[in-house]
Every structure is written in C-alpha cells, then in structure tokens.
Amino acid sequence: MTQPEQILGILGGGQLGRMLALAAATLGIRCHVFAPESDSPAFDVAAFRTAARYTDAEALARFAASVDVVTYEFENVPTETLDILQQTAPDVPVRPGRRALSITQDRLLEKAFITDQGLTTAPFADISRPAALEAALQSIGTPAILKTRRFGYDGKGQIKIASAQEGKAAWDALERQPAILEGFVPFVREVSVLVARTANGQSATYDVCENSHRNHILARTVLPANLSPASEAFARDAATLLAEALDYVGLMAVEMFVTEQGGRQDLVINEIAPRVHNSGHWTIEGADTSQFLQHVRAVMDLPLGATLRRHKVEMENLLGQDMDRVPALLAEPGAHLHLYGKLEARPGRKMGHVTRLLAK
Amino acid sequence: MTQPEQILGILGGGQLGRMLALAAATLGIRCHVFAPESDSPAFDVAAFRTAARYTDAEALARFAASVDVVTYEFENVPTETLDILQQTAPDVPVRPGRRALSITQDRLLEKAFITDQGLTTAPFADISRPAALEAALQSIGTPAILKTRRFGYDGKGQIKIASAQEGKAAWDALERQPAILEGFVPFVREVSVLVARTANGQSATYDVCENSHRNHILARTVLPANLSPASEAFARDAATLLAEALDYVGLMAVEMFVTEQGGRQDLVINEIAPRVHNSGHWTIEGADTSQFLQHVRAVMDLPLGATLRRHKVEMENLLGQDMDRVPALLAEPGAHLHLYGKLEARPGRKMGHVTRLLAK
Numbered sequence: 001m002t003q004p005e006q007i008l009g010i011l012g013g014g015q016l017g018r019m020l021a022l023a024a025a026t027l028g029i030r031c032h033v034f035a036p037e038s039d040s041p042a043f044d045v046a047a048f049r050t051a052a053r054y055t056d057a058e059a060l061a062r063f064a065a066s067v068d069v070v071t072y073e074f075e076n077v078p079t080e081t082l083d084i085l086q087q088t089a090p091d092v093p094v095r096p097g098r099r100a101l102s103i104t105q106d107r108l109l110e111k112a113f114i115t116d117q118g119l120t121t122a123p124f125a126d127i128s129r130p131a132a133l134e135a136a137l138q139s140i141g142t143p144a145i146l147k148t149r150r151f152g153y154d155g156k157g158q159i160k161i162a163s164a165q166e167g168k169a170a171w172d173a174l175e176r177q178p179a180i181l182e183g184f185v186p187f188v189r190e191v192s193v194l195v196a197r198t199a200n201g202q203s204a205t206y207d208v209c210e211n212s213h214r215n216h217i218l219a220r221t222v223l224p225a226n227l228s229p230a231s232e233a234f235a236r237d238a239a240t241l242l243a244e245a246l247d248y249v250g251l252m253a254v255e256m257f258v259t260e261q262g263g264r265q266d267l268v269i270n271e272i273a274p275r276v277h278n279s280g281h282w283t284i285e286g287a288d289t290s291q292f293l294q295h296v297r298a299v300m301d302l303p304l305g306a307t308l309r310r311h312k313v314e315m316e317n318l319l320g321q322d323m324d325r326v327p328a329l330l331a332e333p334g335a336h337l338h339l340y341g342k343l344e345a346r347p348g349r350k351m352g353h354v355t356r357l358l359a360k
Numbered sequence: 361m362t363q364p365e366q367i368l369g370i371l372g373g374g375q376l377g378r379m380l381a382l383a384a385a386t387l388g389i390r391c392h393v394f395a396p397e398s399d400s401p402a403f404d405v406a407a408f409r410t411a412a413r414y415t416d417a418e419a420l421a422r423f424a425a426s427v428d429v430v431t432y433e434f435e436n437v438p439t440e441t442l443d444i445l446q447q448t449a450p451d452v453p454v455r456p457g458r459r460a461l462s463i464t465q466d467r468l469l470e471k472a473f474i475t476d477q478g479l480t481t482a483p484f485a486d487i488s489r490p491a492a493l494e495a496a497l498q499s500i501g502t503p504a505i506l507k508t509r510r511f512g513y514d515g516k517g518q519i520k521i522a523s524a525q526e527g528k529a530a531w532d533a534l535e536r537q538p539a540i541l542e543g544f545v546p547f548v549r550e551v552s553v554l555v556a557r558t559a560n561g562q563s564a565t566y567d568v569c570e571n572s573h574r575n576h577i578l579a580r581t582v583l584p585a586n587l588s589p590a591s592e593a594f595a596r597d598a599a600t601l602l603a604e605a606l607d608y609v610g611l612m613a614v615e616m617f618v619t620e621q622g623g624r625q626d627l628v629i630n631e632i633a634p635r636v637h638n639s640g641h642w643t644i645e646g647a648d649t650s651q652f653l654q655h656v657r658a659v660m661d662l663p664l665g666a667t668l669r670r671h672k673v674e675m676e677n678l679l680g681q682d683m684d685r686v687p688a689l690l691a692e693p694g695a696h697l698h699l700y701g702k703l704e705a706r707p708g709r710k711m712g713h714v715t716r717l718l719a720k
Binding site for chain 1: 365378381382385386387388389390403404405406407648657662663665666668670671690691693694696697698699700701702703712717
C-alpha cells in the first residue's frame with residue numbers, strides 16, 4: 001500500500017521531472033527534486049528541492065537520506081552520481097537501475113543489446129578510429145549517420161553522411177569522439193511504444209503511437225499509429241522483451257522505424273529511452289494511466305495501472321517559437337494545453353504541449 | 361495570454377487548494393499557498409508557501425505582494441483577512457469576490473438571495489430569538505432543521521427537529537447562535553451543478569451530477585444524474601443565473617434537491633458553495649476541463665475550457681476508515697485513485713477519492 005509519508009527522489013528538474021512530480025502527487029507521494037538549475041520547472045511542484053551539481057557528494061548524500069526511492073528524468077545521469085548514491089545510501093533503490101542506464105547511455109552497447117535480443121536495428125559499426133569509419137562506410141554504404149556513442153538526444157551529436165567523401169569531415173565535426181556509424185533505414189514512418197515494468201516482473205504496454213519530427217525534435221504524436229495489427233502486436237511484444245532483458249523497473253520508451261517493402265511491414269528498433277518520453281505525453285488525457293503515473297507506480301512498487309486508450313489522440317509539441325499560439329490554444333475547445341512554467345522561451349526549447357482527444 | 365511568471369495566491373491548504381495548485385501547474389502558473397497548518401497538503405505541490413494565521417497582517421501583506429490574484433478553497437475566510445488584503449494590496453483581485461462570500465457565508469442571506477432570483481429554496485425563517493423559533497416551527501412545521509447562519513459545512517452546525525417540542529433543546533444545542541429554521545424538503549435525490557464564470561461574463565456549466573451522502577458527508581457522485589432533460593437544463597440555467605447575480609468570478613457549485621410529485625420533477629436550491637466542490641472531483645478525468653483548472657482559468661482571466669463529459673462517471677470519497685481499501689483500489693484496472701497526502705487518517709477525514717469512467 002502507498003504510504004503517504006513516502007518520498008520519491010527525482011534527479012533532473014525539467015518538464016519530465018515536473019510531470020512526474022505532478023503524477024506522484026495524485027497518489028499523495030511527495031517528491032524531492034534534485035537539479036543543478038535554481039529555476040528548474042520541477043521545483044515549483046515538489047515538496048522538497050535541492051539545487052546542486054550532480055557531482056556534489058554532500059548534497060547527494062542528504063538527498064538520498066531523505067527519500068525512499070530515486071528515479072531520474074534523463075538518461076545522461078553521470079556515473080559518478082550513481083556511485084555516490086550507491087555509496088552513501090546503498091539501501092535506497094535507484095530505478096531504472098544501472099544496467100538500463102549503462103546500456104542506453106551508449107549507442108553502441110544499446111544497438112548490440114537490441115540485436116542480441118533477436119530484434120532488428122539499423123546496420124551499425126563501432127567507429128573508434130578513422131580507418132574504422134572508412135571500412136564501415138564501405139560495408140554499410142551511404143547515406144549513413146555518424147553519431148557519438150554517448151550524450152546524444154534530439155538530434156544532438158549526430159551528422160548525416162551523404163557520400164563516403166564526407167566521412168572525415170563528419171568525424172572531425174564530432175571531435176573524433178567514440179562514435180557509431182548507422183546505416184540509413186528507408187522508413188515510411190516512425191513509431192514508439194511505452195512499456196512499464198515493476199520489480200516483480202509485471203509489465204504493461206500502451207498503444208503504439210506514430211511520431212513526426214521537425215529538426216530532429218518531436219513535433220507531433222498521433223494514435224492510433226498507421227500499423228497493421230500484426231506490427232502493432234510485434235511492437236508491443238518487442239518493447240516488453242527489451243524491458244525484461246534489461247530487468248527494467250519503471251517506464252521506458254522504445255522508438256522504432258516502420259519499413260514497407262513488397263506489401264510487408266517491418267519494425268526496426270531505433271533507440272530505447274530509459275525514462276518517461278515526449279512521445280508519451282498523450283497518455284495524460286489519452287490513457288487510463290499517464291506514463292508519469294505509471295512510472296511512479298512502477299518505481300514505488302505499486303501495481304501498474306490500466307493503459308486503455310479510449311479515443312483517437314494527437315499531441316503537438318510547443319517550442320519557444322510557438323508561444324504566440326498560446327492564446328488561441330487556451331481558447332480552443334477541448335484542447336488540453338500544458339505549459340511547463342519555463343520563464344524564457346528560446347526557439348527550439350520545449351515550452352509545453354497540447355493534446356486533443358478526437359472521436360474514436 | 362498566460363504569463364509563466366504569473367502567481368496565483370490560494371488561501372487554504374487542504375485537498376481543494378492542493379488540487380487547484382496541481383491544475384494551475386499544468387498551465388505553468390505557480391501558486392503561493394497561505395494556510396495556518398504547517399503540514400497543509402497543498403504546501404507539497406506549491407512553489408511558495410506561507411504557514412501563518414489568517415489574521416496575521418504582516419504575513420498576509422507579504423503574501424498579497426507576491427501574487428497576481430488571490431483565491432480561496434473554503435468559504436469561511438474571515439472578513440478580517442479580506443480587509444487586510446484589501447488594505448495592503450488593493451490592486452490584487454480576490455476572486456470570487458466579497459459579495460459572493462458575504463452572501464454564501466450566511467445561510468439566511470443566501471436563502472434570501474436565491475429566492476430573490478425567483479428560484480425555490482426550502483421554506484426558511486430567521487431565528488434570532490426563541491419566540492421566532494416557536495412561530496417558525498408552527499408555520500414551517502416539522503420535521504425541520506435548525507442551522508446556524510454561519511460556519512456550517514458537512515452537516516456541522518445543524519440539528520434536525522422532529523417535533524415542535526424539540527425546538528428549545530435544539531436552539532440550546534446550537535448555543536443560541538443566530539440561526540435559520542429550514543423546512544424539510546421531501547426530496548427523492550440530491551444533485552449539484554458546477555458553473556464557472558469569468559470577469560467578462562463568459563460562463564460554462566457542467567453536466568448535473570447526482571450525489572449521495574453518509575453522515576452528512578458526500579459519499580458518492582454519479583453522472584449522468586437521474587433527471588429529465590427539462591430538469592437538467594433548468595438546473596444548469598439556475599446555476600448560471602445565480603453566478604450572474606453574484607457577479608461571480610471563478611467556479612462554484614450549486615446543490616439542489618430533486619422532488620417528484622404527480623409525475624412532476626422540481627428542483628429546490630439547497631446551497632451555493634463559492635469554490636471548487638467535492639461533488640466536482642469527477643471532472644478531473646470525466647470532463648474535458650477539470651473544475652480545478654476551470655477555476656484557475658476563470659480567476660486568472662483566461663478563457664473557460666470545454667466542459668464536455670465523454671463517459672458515465674462515478675466518484676467515491678475515501679475517508680479515514682476507507683484507507684485499508686487503498687491496496688485494492690491501486691490494483692483495480694481503470695480506477696483513478698487520488699490521495700491527498702494527509703499523514704493522519706482519522707475516521708470521517710477526507711483522505712482521497714476514486715473516480716471510475718464507465719461505458720457511455
């Protein structure tokens with residue numbers, strides 16, 4: 001049973017941490033948000049707040065001592081942070097765990113892990129020296145994408161290579177960091193699946209959603225996805241399989257490409273986000289349990305909630321340049337507007353989103 | 361347009377203030393909660409918190425200086441509090457305004473106001489001395505209910521009088537406070553209507569809900585109410601009329617009795633709650649805009665949201681004695697459980713609620 005005195009620690013103070021804290025509050029769970037920026041959006045809705053660097057051992061020790069469980073809103077939590085937490089509060093679980101983080105923080109390990117499960121990814125190669133890149137460009141062909149192994153999101157840390165001649169410049173542009181080369185997948189659409197799993201192995205998936213991106217940033221999610229029933233089932237099964245194999249606790253998103261050739265639909269796993277995900281914002285109004293509440297339930301050892309979707313749904317991201325649309329969205333009947341309370345609206349910055357429920 | 365830097369002040373830190381703050385957060389609006397108890401449930405989700413008495417002039421002045429609008433979660437805000445706010449921050453609107461509060465804080469003024477609008481209430485009489493009670497018991501008859509004019513809620517401050525002989529004892533039991541005698545309404549069911557209104561006169565009602573009480577505390581709300589289409593329309597129109605006549609800004613609830621005689625359905629207005637209301641909790645999942653978000657929209661000068669209901673809904677209150685049902689409710693598919701984060705579960709204390717969406 002949920003204890004009202006239970007406290008969830010959240011590493012990261014952005015909109016995902018904020019929506020996690022809002023969801024936790026519906027079950028009477030108080031949150032302690034730990035984030036470096038003093039104006040973190042999640043601070044505004046958290047019972048307890050620590051503004052400190054992720055490597056501040058003293059602040060982390062106090063944080064860990066004050067909470068029952070630690071989770072995070074972003075996958076690039078420094079390993080040092082986890083080490084400090086482990087040392088100072090070995091009894092406080094960090095969920096999802098270290099294995100999920102270490103694999104998903106590294107594009108090479110992640111791709112290898114996915115193919116180890118018998119699932120398909122884009123063709124890929126480990127690029128740790130220029131010679132490897134040349135060879136990989138030959139075997140994988142172009143167009144291809146060179147990506148840093150670590151710290152990439154929203155298109156950061158990646159460069160498209162149109163022809164083999166561009167290889168060296170791309171490698172230089174990424175500052176010769178350890179990278180992988182990924183072959184281009186001729187996809188007809190992009191989809192993602194949310195899956196949640198508890199420590200005792202209960203799991204639940206949501207309906208597959210279809211995503212469109214602009215400038216590598218998610219622009220729009222719609223449900224249902226344009227997928228065959230077989231592909232829909234396959235996508236959900238694949239996500240569950242990956243969660244099991246990671247011994248995952250919490251909610252994660254699996255991004256996939258859909259290819260179609262000769263009337264056949266295939267799914268290629270793109271990446272795993274070990275956290276609540278932008279493509280899951282539709283669940284706040286569109287599913288019986290939001291992805292945020294589901295994550296809270298999973299990491300707090302509560303049973304998972306129902307994932308039923310009752311309507312067609314569309315979710316649209318609002319970036320800095322979209323903020324002049326807010327008055328119209330506030331006046332639009334049935335538009336569920338979410339603003340994250342960020343004080344500065346820079347172009348490309350995720351400021352909010354809007355969800356619409358449409359007739360089934 | 362909503363400014364992310366806008367701050368809403370909330371007087372009162374209970375579950376209603378908490379759910380108001382959670383709703384405000386979805387629009388990026390930060391809340392400053394002012395409440396006497398240091399463990400107020402609303403503090404846990406508010407960006408700013410003041411724990412001070414409602415008559416602490418200095419604390420109120422600091423509070424008022426920090427917010428753009430003041431609202432409240434309970435109708436028994438002391439007049440002194442409003443006076444202090446008015447004096448120290450005359451430019452900060454308090455919504456709903458003084459007129460709505462002064463009328464609804466006093467059962468006699470409230471009943472007179474309602475009948476002045478051409479609507480029906482229970483027969484009532486002003487009881488300020490024992491002789492008045494005797495006369496009123498004669499004209500109104502028994503059974504009847506003696507109620508203090510002020511500070512009543514959830515059945516507090518009222519006594520049922522079964523026969524005229526019990527009058528004096530009832531009057532003594534209420535400590536001879538100014539009271540009203542209300543005739544008994546032979547109702548077949550109780551309903552309520554939520555209505556929201558903005559400063560520029562836009563208004564919106566929700567579908568009528570049907571309520572059942574246990575020990576004078578709301579136990580269960582279901583929608584749709586068992587009402588004729590004509591009564592449903594009348595109820596919504598009556599609520600709108602009352603909001604207009606109060607020049608109301610915000611959301612309010614109007615409780616009504618339904619009587620049936622000779623195949624005819626009539627509505628008798630019971631009381632007006634100048635705030636978000638327990639019978640409106642169903643709107644969180646059951647309507648396109650929750651009552652909490654609607655109230656925030658109204659008091660922050662934003663357009664009202666859609667009030668469409670898409671499903672049959674039932675909402676059940678959870679009191680202290682119901683907390684052992686929490687594990688089962690957490691595991692019930694599709695049950696939307698809300699817990700208010702109260703640390704002590706006393707019998708009769710409102711600890712949470714659960715909402716279920718049923719097929720339409």
